[in-house]
Amino acid sequence: MQLLITVARPLLQFNNLLANASSGMGVADQCKGTFLELQRKKAHRYVIFKIDEKKNQVVVDKTGTPAESYEDFTLALPENDCRYAVYDFDFVTSDNCQKSKIFFIAWSPATSRIRAKMLYATSKDRLRRELDGVHYEIQATDPTEMELDVLKERVY
DSSP: OHHHHHHHHHHHHHHHHHHHHHHOSEEOHHHHHHHHIIIIIOOOSEEEEEEETTTTEEEEEEEEOTTOOHHHHHHHSOSSSOEEEEEEEEEEOTTSOEEEEEEEEEEOOTTSOHHHHHHHHHHHHHHHHHOTTOOEEEEESSGGGGOHHHHHHHHO
């Protein structure tokens, strides 16, 4: 019995290591809480997330007040580094109804480091699973791929 435990324990630890590696980084509890504040309370216009390699998890980087514009949001993204973001997009339908849709944006500029691109690509699905209620997803490598018109095309 002792031999079985001695052999099984390292195997179990190895399997856990593989599972964590395939799912990317962990997600800090603050990420889901801040997303829920955006979704339910409209406390933020956007939330930007980054990977903290020291903590080995995705954390909240910045938030935008409800009064901030889409331009404020795009200017808050780093020019040469990857980020994840959610943006609460308000619009008026053709029936003159006020609506809101939440976009998940995977920002991976062409000028960012290859290691960062790979790390963000492998960790994206893990974060997305935590953010229940996102309506649309955009992957952008340059600002033109996430212009305001791109969001409008998706919702109309």
